[in-house]
Amino acid sequence: MKKAKPTEKKIPKSKNKDFKITEEQYLQLYYYMRLTREFEESILKLYRQGKIVGGAYTGNGNEATAIGSAFALEKQDYLFPMHRDMGAHLVKGQSLRNLMLQHLGRGNSLSKGRDGTGHYADPALRIYGNISHLGAMIPMAAGVALASKLRKENAVALTYIGDGGSNVGDVHESLAMASVMKLPMILIIENNQFAYSTPVSKQKAMEKYSDRAMGYGIPGFTIDGTDLELVYKICKAAVERARAGEGPTLIESVTMRMHGHSAHDGAEYVPKTLLVEWKKKDPVMRIEKLLMDKKILTTKIKEECEKRVFAELEDATQFAVDSPYPPAEDAAVGVYAD
Amino acid sequence: MKKAKPTEKKIPKSKNKDFKITEEQYLQLYYYMRLTREFEESILKLYRQGKIVGGAYTGNGNEATAIGSAFALEKQDYLFPMHRDMGAHLVKGQSLRNLMLQHLGRGNSLSKGRDGTGHYADPALRIYGNISHLGAMIPMAAGVALASKLRKENAVALTYIGDGGSNVGDVHESLAMASVMKLPMILIIENNQFAYSTPVSKQKAMEKYSDRAMGYGIPGFTIDGTDLELVYKICKAAVERARAGEGPTLIESVTMRMHGHSAHDGAEYVPKTLLVEWKKKDPVMRIEKLLMDKKILTTKIKEECEKRVFAELEDATQFAVDSPYPPAEDAAVGVYAD
Amino acid sequence: MANITYIEAISKGLWEEMERDSSVFLLGEDIGPFGGAFKVTKGFLQHFGEDRVVDTVLAETAILGAATGAAVVGMRPVAEMQFADFVTTGFSQLVNNSASVHYRWHIPCPMVVRLPSGAGIHGGPFHSRNPEAWFFHQPGFKIVAPSTPYDAKGLIKAAIRDNNPVLYLEHKRLYRHIKGEVPETDYIVEIGKGDVKRIGNDISIITYGSMVHMALEAADVLQNENGVSIEVVDLRSLMPLDTELIYESVRKTGKVLIAHEDNITGGIGGEISALISDHCFQYLDAPVKRIGAIDTPTPYSPTLEEFFLPNTKKMVVALQELAAF
Amino acid sequence: MANITYIEAISKGLWEEMERDSSVFLLGEDIGPFGGAFKVTKGFLQHFGEDRVVDTVLAETAILGAATGAAVVGMRPVAEMQFADFVTTGFSQLVNNSASVHYRWHIPCPMVVRLPSGAGIHGGPFHSRNPEAWFFHQPGFKIVAPSTPYDAKGLIKAAIRDNNPVLYLEHKRLYRHIKGEVPETDYIVEIGKGDVKRIGNDISIITYGSMVHMALEAADVLQNENGVSIEVVDLRSLMPLDTELIYESVRKTGKVLIAHEDNITGGIGGEISALISDHCFQYLDAPVKRIGAIDTPTPYSPTLEEFFLPNTKKMVVALQELAAF
């Protein structure tokens, strides 16, 4: 039995040694980062206008984690995103229109208005959204990883949980199952310092969440979740490992929830200094600066990107706002499949 | 934050340096070891005679773990034993008669015949028996530890789980809660190589169960569970730590389930060589030999002990067999407390 | 007397019981400095301190199990589920441990689980649960579901003083929507006692929680538009049920509409209907009718949710049909 | 045709479906080399291999969640709970995920959960559960409960072919107790269709599972001792209910006894009674009666358990009272 090291901060050596990010990929990533940030700003605006049906959860601060991780997946891989992972939906191919329709609860949304926000599934893209119960998707992700293994699909299941949600029993049972069966599953613990109002110091007594990996005999990493490249590379290695049949990986991605828990929450309980500190590591700014420094991003490209983002958002918002709610009687159908 | 070491095999240094076992205590321990072994043999005999109401679970191989751990408790401490911990009940003060009555489902049993085996509570002795659902007692033990902390009772809650049962979500949630709140709780994982028919290699992918301690920032130990002295001393240290307000400890006690899962199970799936190997470490033999070597136990004392054990068992068995089942209509009362 | 909201009444009841009995303590997620997702426990931490207002890790099994353990050794924990929906995550603790402690161990288990329940706030499938039927079927629980500030305060106080696990359903839509007169002196509403919220002669509505208000509105409509006199029986306690009060009303009116917001099939309305049929057979002038949510998860979109839920209009239609029978 | 036991019928049905469809696989605790606690899957591992007979860690949430996940991506998992009681440990997965997948996602969730259920074997409070009522109340499940080897095989096959989460209640007391003729050719018992196990004119017993056999015995007694003709309706499917079959029988007899082994209060008998009252009101010659376990946990001692459970004798008394009404 291989002895898991408590935490490895370095990127594990790849067998392909092929984690280099091309210029084109950098620009793609930049686009997704901007798009995600602006999409969520739009959601907040729509919320303030009373157009969102229920609550609105955003992932400001979490973009690099969501995007970097999903970018490590291939088409055949399965994504089980959480409520702060809008960027992962986008990277996996989801359209802005569909995401907007979900938030506005429209009849032509993927869930046909039966559920909101990221709570939908899109089998063609292999995206399976969360339910509200924290941790409840992870056993399902393990099951999908099991199906992939049994069918020799060579597909990996990537899923997420928060620092608070990681304490739910479902997480433990899934990791126990996945580790014993060497299932191709990756779990990212998004430690964004808070679970609703509760600081992470009241959710854990150990140093870092990746300390839990050893308890399952799997590799564990704790990384700076605002560093897009790092997230991508660690996840790519984990995907490779999973695909090779070596089993799951646990990754703690350390970030900050820069907004309230949901749009209605002013988050007065968050020390202002913490926000100031983390603002310096804003993941969108970080990647922008990096690409500027690398001369991959120019002012011109940036402006084009912005234009594209705003145009797409404009289109999606208008499309969603113009779409009707589902007909009322529709509520009664579809409990059972035929 | 103190960094938990993955596993510490040595007994942690006591503040009292007072873990010495007196001769009298040694003989007490020996008595409990013999009593437990013989009690469970009696249960198996009664089972074969069709006198046990339901299933019969025994802890042959686990005596040192059950007895050594419970011996580390004081009167004010709380015991939440599992199905292989008959010895712990006895050490904590439970009478043979009561245990026999439980197994025979009699009306004058502590549960008044509503539940069997170790499934009873005895508040005076601070024993709270398990339910069948594996892991389900641990959140309750955490709650009792919390009550102890809130009331400044200075009492510790000791509980157990199997190698299989340790995968149930309840275990994780309880450890998360207990570690964050620094509750005076001790969890012993009784790794007896099998969970029913399933070998431990199919229950875990890590090296040892104590590797999970680090994931909660608490001390973890993996010890030879057939070594009565070692079990006692580790547990004593854990109790001391808990009482000092330093929080929970996780102890993996490695043993072997020398009988079937329950009395009806022939355990054909257990490799004979494994039984032969572990037979050499029979915990009752081990303590007997140790005490003989130490000249604490003499043939005469041994014979007296046996006489006492058999007489007590005779009494308890007869008492229980002679006791009536509860009156049928009794089933309808007592769902609610007044 | 003070004119306060439903949610203020719950807070006040909790507060008074904590003042009265030092073995009462609260535990749950975000209930401390934050005062809870709905602010029921706002200010409690400051007043009662960390040993009485215990913020927990995010883990319902641990919360409910810990509450059970603490109760068994003589504390009086009040556990908050952030939404009633999340009680499913700790289901085993409640139905296996809490409910059976007294029957199997002969020890009281004086705990309260607060369950912010109910739909109508566009919460979607996972923030809209009415969880009562599951626990109604498990021997060992008491279940209460107040509809007014008066009952909310009286029942939370009774629940805390009860020696059994009590599930306290507080309807989220009533929180700030309903106001009422509440005594500032100590009182309780006895668990197991319903309340006739409107006296009538022609049809009985048997209901509880948020539906009481719709029933009263529907009764007005029936009176004004159809001259039909409706009696509204507010159960307040779902377990034990005040069967005498139900039967008395049915024997008088001979016609019954049972109304709950929960899904109809397998809801507690079925049991109530069965009890009425069994015990009031010769008094019934019409079939016992039920109204509730349709048998689907709670949908998210406003159009769907409206179709899904019972409401005053639908009750009026059902009552008119009954009246015409 | 072969004369086999109830448990053999389940095994055979499973085996045939696994032969027929390679997307069917089994998962659960001790189901591999050991063949399961009750030996339903004995020999399966050897024949179908490790990818079709998956021994899991001891963790019901993981088992039920993994089954749901695998089903959603097109497999047909059959999950075994070692005892039905332990489904409570994975309750959230079933009621939140499995049940709502199709309604919310529009994707089929073709999974089966095998639930060795029922009391009468001195299993005590935690090895005797009849878990149907909880899931009956959650929209999204189908629930079946065979009483004979024929139905057991036909229903496990139908359950596996169904595109929804199906809870398959197999009564432990019937496993080796009941034998019957079972075709060796392929057949299914359609989910949602009940079966009249005995035709009669005076009283209908509506029942399922182990109680069917008691009902048949009680019917004999009534016929022989009282000259009363009893119809025994075996529901077989609890969800969806074959309401037409129920109503037809009630319209004929005018008197009904609903019988289930589960606790009475909040059991599915309440719903059935309510449906009958609502839809057969003018045909009823007596109150709809129910018989079931009393409202306590399942006690351990034989004397208590006997008092707790319904049985043939108690049914006879209830039927005689109905006959005399």
Ligand SMILES: Cc1ncc(C[n+]2csc(CCOP(=O)(O)OP(=O)(O)O)c2C)c(N)n1
């Ligand atoms: C099982 C469960 N319990 C409680 C909640 C209520 N709730 C929703 S989000 C949240 C905080 C989540 O914190 P964390 O897991 O850290 O994720 P974050 O929102 O910070 O990304 C809580 C308590 C829930 N959704 N599910």
Ligand SMILES: Cc1ncc(C[n+]2csc(CCOP(=O)(O)OP(=O)(O)O)c2C)c(N)n1
């Ligand atoms: C939650 C739960 N699932 C399944 C079972 C059925 N069961 C009873 S004991 C057992 C094996 C337990 O193995 P382990 O935890 O290693 O304890 P041991 O019996 O070996 O001491 C199983 C599967 C149970 N009691 N509880």
Ligand SMILES: [Mg+2]
């Ligand atoms: Mg967080």
Ligand SMILES: [Mg+2]
């Ligand atoms: Mg074991």
